[in-house]
Amino acid sequence: MARIETKHPLAIRWMHWINFPLLAMMIWSGMLVYWANPVYSVWIGSCELFHFFPVWFNDALGIPYRLAEGLQLHFFFMWLFAANGLAYVIYLIVSGEWRALLLIPSSFKRAARVALHDAHIVKDKPPQGKYNDAQRIAYSSVIAMGMLSILSGLAIYKPTQLAWLTAVFGGYEWARWVHFWLTILFVLFFVVHVIQVAIAGWRNFRSMIMGREIVEAETE
Numbered sequence: 001m002a003r004i005e006t007k008h009p010l011a012i013r014w015m016h017w018i019n020f021p022l023l024a025m026m027i028w029s030g031m032l033v034y035w036a037n038p039v040y041s042v043w044i045g046s047c048e049l050f051h052f053f054p055v056w057f058n059d060a061l062g063i064p065y066r067l068a069e070g071l072q073l074h075f076f077f078m079w080l081f082a083a084n085g086l087a088y089v090i091y092l093i094v095s096g097e098w099r100a101l102l103l104i105p106s107s108f109k110r111a112a113r114v115a116l117h118d119a120h121i122v123k124d125k126p127p128q129g130k131y132n133d134a135q136r137i138a139y140s141s142v143i144a145m146g147m148l149s150i151l152s153g154l155a156i157y158k159p160t161q162l163a164w165l166t167a168v169f170g171g172y173e174w175a176r177w178v179h180f181w182l183t184i185l186f187v188l189f190f191v192v193h194v195i196q197v198a199i200a201g202w203r204n205f206r207s208m209i210m211g212r213e214i215v216e217a218e219t220e
């Protein structure tokens, strides 16, 4: 017998879905800005494997010569991204939802078992609450990434007024480095997250919209 269970509070659903276009806008406008000074590559020894971003990639997306537009969009949407993120963190704390979401010391051990179970190598699923331990690690990380993006962004936005913050990152160049690589990590998180959501299925996806989930009763 299936039953309906309450899963995601309304505030979490709103902030989650608002975050998606805001983060997309931050990444897009960041790419318009990065084009003006594209310094990062992946290297193995002295061999450059991949340069961010190849000319064909920029051209295909219409990125070149839009620095001013990129800066304006970035500096506008950053406040909305930060406000939504701050509201989310405050809500997590006040509602107690953080208990179900944040990683705990034993998460790393159990996350390995979650991965083995997902890969169909072991049969038993480790016990979990609202989220499994791989999700706890992923979601805690993405929240920390959001905070670091805002802080490193502020460090390169106002390196004179916020000189102390820029110094915490080891100077302007390192703050910029952190800011750029966090963006790449956001994109990787997004790809894995969407694949996991697709694997978890329609009922799970719908619960992030409706707040409730249809759950099958456990059968022995």
Ligand code: HEM
Pocket: 008, 012, 016, 019, 020, 023, 097, 101, 139, 142, 143, 186, 189, 190, 193, 194, 197, 200, 204, 205, 206, 207, 208
């Ligand atoms: C890059 C943008 C995104 C970020 C940073 C993000 C982050 C998160 C976080 C932190 C949670 C946990 C929320 C909580 O309970 O407090 C979550 C859950 C969820 N997200 Fe996303 N998300 C993003 C985009 C998406 C997209 C595009 C989809 C749809 C394909 C999606 C579908 C879901 C679903 C269904 C859950 C609930 C998972 C479950 O109940 O097991 N997310 N996401």
